[in-house]
Amino acid sequence: MTTLRGAAASALPLAAFRFLTRSEARAAVEGAKVRWGFLVDTYKCVGCGFCVKACKLENEVPYDAPVTRTWVERYVILKDGRMLADTPLGARDGFTGMEVQGVQVRKREIAKAFFVPKLCNQCENPPCVQVCPVGATYQAPDGVVLIDRSWCIGCGYCIMACPYGVRFFHPVYRVAEKCTFCYHRISKGMKTACVDACPFGARQLANLKDPNDPVTRVILTQRVAVLKDEYGTKPQAYYIGLDENVR
Amino acid sequence: MRSHVLRPLWVVMGVVALILVARQFVVPEDFGIHERGFMYGYHRKSNEEEWKAFKVKYRTKDYCRDCHPDKYGENITSKHRIIQCENCHGPAVDHPDSPPKLSIDRSRSLCIRCHAYLPYPTSQRSEIKGIDPGEHNPDMECSMCHNPHKPDMG
Numbered sequence: 001m002t003t004l005r006g007a008a009a010s011a012l013p014l015a016a017f018r019f020l021t022r023s024e025a026r027a028a029v030e031g032a033k034v035r036w037g038f039l040v041d042t043y044k045c046v047g048c049g050f051c052v053k054a055c056k057l058e059n060e061v062p063y064d065a066p067v068t069r070t071w072v073e074r075y076v077i078l079k080d081g082r083m084l085a086d087t088p089l090g091a092r093d094g095f096t097g098m099e100v101q102g103v104q105v106r107k108r109e110i111a112k113a114f115f116v117p118k119l120c121n122q123c124e125n126p127p128c129v130q131v132c133p134v135g136a137t138y139q140a141p142d143g144v145v146l147i148d149r150s151w152c153i154g155c156g157y158c159i160m161a162c163p164y165g166v167r168f169f170h171p172v173y174r175v176a177e178k179c180t181f182c183y184h185r186i187s188k189g190m191k192t193a194c195v196d197a198c199p200f201g202a203r204q205l206a207n208l209k210d211p212n213d214p215v216t217r218v219i220l221t222q223r224v225a226v227l228k229d230e231y232g233t234k235p236q237a238y239y240i241g242l243d244e245n246v247r
Numbered sequence: 248m249r250s251h252v253l254r255p256l257w258v259v260m261g262v263v264a265l266i267l268v269a270r271q272f273v274v275p276e277d278f279g280i281h282e283r284g285f286m287y288g289y290h291r292k293s294n295e296e297e298w299k300a301f302k303v304k305y306r307t308k309d310y311c312r313d314c315h316p317d318k319y320g321e322n323i324t325s326k327h328r329i330i331q332c333e334n335c336h337g338p339a340v341d342h343p344d345s346p347p348k349l350s351i352d353r354s355r356s357l358c359i360r361c362h363a364y365l366p367y368p369t370s371q372r373s374e375i376k377g378i379d380p381g382e383h384n385p386d387m388e389c390s391m392c393h394n395p396h397k398p399d400m401g
Contacts, residue, residue, distance in 0.1 A: 046372035048360040050334045057338050058304050076367075094360030095372075096380065113367035129287045138290030141282040148294040184301035193305045199329040200371060241369070 034142040036181050037208040038237040039215050040117050044202035047072055047115040049094035054197035067168045069179040070119040070194055075245055076100050077112040083245050116246050120166045120179035121235030128158035149175050163231050304338035318396050325397035358389045
């Protein structure tokens with residue numbers, strides 16, 4: 001049934017014939033008071049994984065399935081030049097040992113080592129949205145990319161299109177699934193579950209349209225970087241202390 | 248000229264008309280391009296409200312204060328004050344209505360998320376007081392000796 005409805009919707013999008021006037025379009029984009037973004041401080045992250053645990057329970061992502069909306073990666077760069085990286089179960093249970101990718105690392109071998117939390121970048125130019133054949137995924141006026149579960153036909157194009165690998169197939173609903181910045185929380189003035197769960201302030205939510213937002217000020221005034229800038233997706237999750245080895 | 252060209256054309260036009268009529272019934276009224284334009288904003292508007300209506304489960308520390316003042320008071324003055332109660336006890340949802348009790352996790356794996364010592368130079372992890380879980384009183388629960396809410400030692 002969903003498939004049928006989706007096909008019907010895509011067959012002739014009459015709404016596409018209604019063009020916004022230039023001022024209408026500008027008002028729609030610039031008039032918005034809210035544009036959600038994110039700031040990750042990789043120095044502060046200790047790899048406890050409480051953010052992943054909280055995200056899964058808050059958003060009803062099957063706890064033991066190997067899928068997650070957010071995860072934490074560990075990077076260990078050895079003095080001999082080797083790079084090891086892992087994220088066991090997305091770091092749901094944290095990092096508790098020195099073994100990485102089957103290698104028992106010793107302290108004196110380590111050149112650099114750190115944790116990098118990942119989540120949806122809520123790109124300004126989301127490639128995952130462009131490829132949707134039925135209009136089931138879209139960018140809300142405040143920048144958050146959402147999936148309409150009742151319209152998604154589960155084709156998986158968006159999962160392939162995301163350069164950051166944040167989308168996956170929901171094992172229960174059988175549709176594409178992704179981080180929503182806890183849309184139900186941020187729209188009530190709360191923080192996302194992962195931000196609240198982080199004891200160290202490694203994760204922060206920002207309203208990029210508000211120059212007085214303390215997190216936005218950090219993004220605007222300090223040295224931050226984004227992931228895979230060269231793809232032109234304009235990701236809106238900013239990172240402090242990003243390393244060239246992080247992908 | 249007549250039939251063999253026109254007849255299939257009628258069929259095609261009939262099919263197109265049928266799809267257009269069916270579309271009127273199947274596609275919801277609020278389906279359209281909305282604020283972000285055709286490329287990124289083509290969607291069913293009411294889905295935004297559906298996502299906003301999703302159930303909030305994590306209620307943060309303030310929610311516990313009035314009912315568990317002893318644990319709250321102990322915790323808020325300790326070195327563990329930065330940790331949310333729900334990180335260790337699970338989401339409150341509508342506790343104490345449902346669930347009536349939150350879980351109590353006495354496992355060592357809960358504590359070694361932060362306290363298993365990892366010597367990572369540029370990560371704050373190496374600055375947390377750490378232990379080697381294999382050496383530090385193995386096979387005993389941490390809370391036998393440490394107060395999880397106020398672990399301060401001197």
